[in-house]
Amino acid sequence: MVMTFSYYPGCTLKTKAKELDKYARASAEALGIELKELEAWQCCGACYPQSKDEIATRLSSVRALNDAAREGGVLVTLCSACHHVITRVNRDMALKPEIADKANRYLEIDYHGTTEVLHYLTMLRDRVGFDVIKSKVVNPLKGRKIGAYYGCMLLRPSKEMGFDDPENPTIMEDFIRAIGATPVVYQMRNECCGGYVAMKDKAQAKKNVSRVLDNAKNCGAEELITACPLCLYNLNENGDKAMPVTYFTELLAEALGVKEA
Amino acid sequence: MQRIGVFVCWCGSNIAATVDVERVAQVMKNEPGVVFSTDYQYMCSEAGQAIIRNAIAEHKLTGIVVCSCSPRMHEATFRKTAQRAGLNPYMVEIANIREQCSWIHKDKEEGTEKAIVLARAALAKVMLNAPLIAGQSSVTKRALVIGGGIAGIQSALDIADAGYEVDIVEKEPTIGGKMSKLDKTFPTLDCSACILTPKMVDAAQNEKITLYTYSEVEEVKGFVGNFNVKIRRKARYVKEDVCTGCGACMQKCPSKKGLNEFNLGLNKRTAIYIPFAQAIPNVAVIDATQCIKIKNNKCGLCDTVCAAKAIDYNQQDEFIEREYGAIVMATGFNPIKLDKFNEYSYAECPDVITSLELERIMNAAGPTGGKLVKMSNGEHPHDITFIQCVGSRDISGRGKCYCSKICCMYTAKHAMLIRDKYPDVNVHVFYIDVRTPGKNFDEFYRRAVEEYSVDYIKGQVGKVYPEGDHLVVQGVDMLANEQIIHKTDMVVLATAIEPDPTARKIASMLTASIDTNDFITEAHPKLRPVESPTAGIFLSGVCQGPKDIPETVAQAGAAAVKVLGLLSKDKLVTNPCVSQSNELLCNGCSMCQNVCPYGAIGYEDKLINDHGIRETRRVAVVNEALCQGCGACTVTCPSGAMDLKGFTNKQIMAEVDAICK
Amino acid sequence: MHNNSDKQKDQVFRMTGVDTRKCMKCGKCSASCPSFNEMQYRPHQFVDMVTKGRIEELMASPSIYHCLSCFACVERCPRGVEPAVVVEAIRNLAERKQGGTYFSPDEVPELIDGTVPQQALVSAFRKYRK
Structure with missing residues (x-):
């Protein structure tokens, strides 16, 4: 049976993070999931507008959510930033009438947060099941010591994101186990890499990045995975490049034997 | 035909400032049925009551309306006044023109109008009142204490000393509660066991006290003076009256994987065990989830070695029913679970411990024989960091909104004891505020700083994580306005306390009210602090709110006095409003x-x-x-x-x- | 001046929904902040200064551009004060003023190095200009 979900790739996955997208689609297909890209999506804006009077910056997310509501009601995201923004805007539409009313009036729609926003990882865990993934792995990544880099945006604020335990998350470690590799737990996996200042304040970004990478290395990680193009860029650009950082979907595709497809 | 008198109280300026009391009295004078109406500064004073008594006699009143404060305050007063003047006390009605009128209104015109309306309502009611005669009910001269910690033990001892029978129901296999787990007690640093165990022994030996350990209250029926309580005596699989506590069974038991509850799971114990050396009763208990005989019908070694033949693998839970005149709630507390505070790495790092766990580690009967070591590798720590307010004063939903009250003092105690015994160990304390109100308390805390050079840092900790053999504490020093990345060997969390979950269960059986934090509500926060609003239910210890040992003992004694006041009566006057x-x-x-x-x-x-x-x-x-x-x-x-x-x-x-x- | 500071304080409250008076000055936000050493005013000072109406000073401080919006402070604050939300509101106020733009399109070509993800540019525009 094929499961079909609406899919929101986001701007970066169409350009600099093509691999994140490509391997996600290939893996989904191998797992019997059809990801139906929303027909006319726009960039989510990459950062969630925290002030309540910022309405315009929420609208592209609302459009995507509203479109998904009409197409089955589940929207799969992949990029951490997109997931963060869309999940929180969705909550605003459900819980903050002062925002929802304005957005609905402007877009001439009647949307109140009914779409379920599902991150690709959550989809793997809850809709597919890590056991099923394990059984479909043809090329287990035996012996590879992988550290999961969660960053900020998937986890926090946990009351809104509801993704995992914000201080001791486990979903990516479970994922690493499912593809046959060994997860390396390190404490900085949920601390910020400084992505937002990656370009304008390299000194600060470098400090943040080295804290993450040093800790991962000291704990025995030989490579890192992430779901965030900005984290990946920053960890590479402002790190010492000694630690390979890849998108988790690439390893998934590799394990499922669909990487070269 | 009723002849009603109306008495309007000024309550000084409490009422008179917002209500024109003279006008109220004037208006009421013209109401049908009213034959007398007056106002006075303090109606509850002796002079005020004399006015009422005289009016009842002079005007042959059949009922009275007192316009004053809440009936919760003075209804009983005015009923007695009426009774002294020969009027049935239930012919008194109170119009609450203070709490429900003057205190909540600003405009005098409006306040006066409302006071008149309230007086009219009371008048309408009293016109239909009929004299009522209060009945009597008997009092069972025995008290029940729920919980066998220091609160319950003290209440029971005080009640028994006065000559009344009292039963303690304790859910654990031994009495002693949290205090039995403590090493030393502040502010005098005397050994907790040394001062507690004599009381435990007293409780066991007092012929007026019956201990039901490993037992729980299952059901409560009845009312003040006449409670009927069903108690579940959980199967120990050891005959309590036969076991001599020799401990031979523990020597032989091959199942050694049960977590030692007394040491908070820091080490293991056998499936058959006596919780600790001074346990009362000194009787073994079998953990059915660990016992090989009970689980697989193999083994049976304890039965073989038991000279007293006390083992009974087929024992079942038993139920007993007892009558009580009064019930004392002494259900105590627990530290909160820390699963929502993973930034402190408590679950992952054995060297991150709670303060209560530190008590066990410091204690000679604890898992390390009283030697302060890192639980991860048994090594001596050189640097210890305490974090206060873990889960206290927290309104984020992760912790408790209240101050747990005891943590500042026990943290100072821990810091001092460590510095005293191991002067080579550096001790740091992250604090938000140091709260030490209490006799000799602040002096105690200052000793930690001034005599023992404990490093107090004003600020909280954001994250604790392991790095190699050490822990790293990332915190802030708000006075220096610096972020601190501090390498340490052990982290001790001053974990918030919360009422034991049995409090909620038992409170609902007793129809005793509890607050949003599951503390049992007292009848009045100042004037009736040891009574529940439900008659016959009394409060002792932390089940009512966070408190330390001296306060707990004081409250336990106060609860006992209230119990004695009740049990000393042969008959209780019942409420005739039935x-x-x-x-x-x-x-x-x-x-x-x-x-x-x-x-x-x-x-x-x-x-x-x-x-x-x-x-x-x-x-x-x-x-x-x-x-x-x-x-x-x-x-x-x-x-x-x-x-x-x-x-x-x-x-x-x-x-x-x-x-x- | 006093009136203006009250007005700004109200505006911050309207934008954030955060009552900064709930802060009990425990410093957990600053203890968690990955940008602490980069900031002139630290997260706990932000909260306190908003309570005191010292908004202008915060608007003028480069600290508003050092917050990484990582939400560690929001996650761990025991009082639900959400310092990151407060910082962003102040940044919004500064950027909405004429000449308040911190990031201009002219800077882009120089920053692009062939690997910069769109996301970085988009978020810089979103975060640092009106």
């Missing part, structure tokens, strides 16, 4: 019986003469000794047969009509 059923109207539907929280309503087949028709009908009968006058039946009764004396449907409607006029 329900009655009009047999002619009752249709036998049982709805009242179903809603009655006190089991006060029964049904009988009675021969009824209904306007000449004689027939046997099934009708409701109220047991006046059990009825507490809550009125649930009167609003449920579909045929209007149930009525509450003193608050009849007619009286309530008359009040409403008077207000709406």
Whole structure:
């Protein structure tokens, strides 16, 4: 049976993070999931507008959510930033009438947060099941010591994101186990890499990045995975490049034997 | 025909500032039924009461309305006044023109209008009042104490010392509670066991005290003076009266994987065990989840070695039912679970511990024999960091909104004890505020700083994580305005405390009210701090709110005094405002019986003469000794047969009509 | 001046929904902040200064551009004060003023190095200009 979900790739996955997208689609297909890209999506804006009077910056997310509501009601995201923004805007539409009313009036729609926003990882865990993934792995990544880099945006604020335990998350470690590799737990996996200042304040970004990478290395990680193009860029650009950082979907595709497809 | 007197109180300026009391008295004078009306500065004073008594005699009053404060404050006062003047005390009505009027209004005109309306309502009611005679109920001269920690033990000892029987129900296999787990006690640093165990022994040896350990309250029925309590005695699989506590069984038991509860799971124990050396009763208990014999019908070694033949693998839970006149809640507390505070890495790092765990580690009978070592590798720590307010004063939903009160003092104690015994260990304390109100408390904390050079840092900790053999504490020093990345060997978390979960369960059995944090509510926060609003239920220890040992012992004694006041009475005056059923109207539907929280309503087949028709009908009968006058039946009764004396449907409607006029 | 500071304080409250008076000055936000050493005013000072109406000073401080919006402070604050939300509101106020733009399109070509993800540019525009 094929499961079909609406899919929101986001701007970066169409350009600099093509691999994140490509391997996600290939893996989904191998797992019997059809990801139906929303027909006319726009960039989510990459950062969630925290002030309540910022309405315009929420609208592209609302459009995507509203479109998904009409197409089955589940929207799969992949990029951490997109997931963060869309999940929180969705909550605003459900819980903050002062925002929802304005957005609905402007877009001439009647949307109140009914779409379920599902991150690709959550989809793997809850809709597919890590056991099923394990059984479909043809090329287990035996012996590879992988550290999961969660960053900020998937986890926090946990009351809104509801993704995992914000201080001791486990979903990516479970994922690493499912593809046959060994997860390396390190404490900085949920601390910020400084992505937002990656370009304008390299000194600060470098400090943040080295804290993450040093800790991962000291704990025995030989490579890192992430779901965030900005984290990946920053960890590479402002790190010492000694630690390979890849998108988790690439390893998934590799394990499922669909990487070269 | 009723002759009513109205007495309007000024309550100094409390009422008179917002209500024109003279006008109220004037207006009421002209109301039908009123033959006398006056106002006075303090109606509750002796002079004020004399005015009432004189008026009753002079004007042959049949009822009075006192316009004053809440009836919770002075209804009893004015009822006694009336009684002294020869009036039935239930012919008194209070119009609350203070809490419900003057205190909440600013405009005098409006306040006066409202006071008049409230006075009229009370008048309408008193016109329909009938004299009521209070009944009497007996008192069972035995008390029940729920919980066998220091609070329960102290209450029980005090009650027993006065000559009354008292039972302690304790859910654990031994009494002693949290205090038995402590190493030293602040601010005098005496050994906890040294001061507690004599009390435990006293409790065990006192012939007036019966201990039901490893037991739980299952059901409570009845009311003040006459509680009927069902107690579950959990199967120990060891005959309590036969076991000599020799401990031979523990030596031989091959199942050694059970977590040692007494040491908070920091080490293991055998499946058959005595919780600790000074346990009372000194009797073994079998953990059925660990026992090989009970699980797989193999082994049986303990039975073989038991010279007293005390082992009984087939023991079942038993139930006993006892009558009590009074119940003391002493259900105690627990540190909160830390699963929502993973930034401190408590679950992952064995060297991150709670303060209570540190007590066990410091204790000679603890998992390390009293040697301060890192639980991860048994090594001596060189640097220890304490974090205060973990989960206290937290309104984020992760912790508790209140201050847990004891943490500042025990953290100072821990810091000092460590510096005293191991001067090579550096000790740091992250704090938000240091709160040390109490006799010799601040001096105690200052000693930690000034004599023992404990490093107090004003600020919280954001994250604790392991790095190699060490822990790293990322915190802030707010006075220096610096972020601190501090390498340490152990982290001790001053974990918030919360009421034991049994408090909520038992409170609902007792219909005792609890607050949003599950602390049992006291009848009055200042003036009745050891009584529950539910008659016959008394509060002892942390079940009422966070407190330390001296406060707990003081409250336990106070609760005992209240119990004794109750048990020393031969008869209790019952509230005459109870329900009655009009047999002619009752249709036998049982709805009242179903809603009655006190089991006060029964049904009988009675021969009824209904306007000449004689027939046997099934009708409701109220047991006046059990009825507490809550009125649930009167609003449920579909045929209007149930009525509450003193608050009849007619009286309530008359009040409403008077207000709406 | 006093009136203006009250007005700004109200505006911050309207934008954030955060009552900064709930802060009990425990410093957990600053203890968690990955940008602590980069900031002139630290997260706990932000909260306190908003309570005191010292908004202008905060608007003028480069600290508003050092917050990484990582939400560690929001996650761990025991009082639900959400310092990151407060910082962003102040940044919004500064950027909405004429000439308040911190990031201009002219800077882009120089920053692009062939690997910069769109996301970085988009978020810089979103975060640092009106």
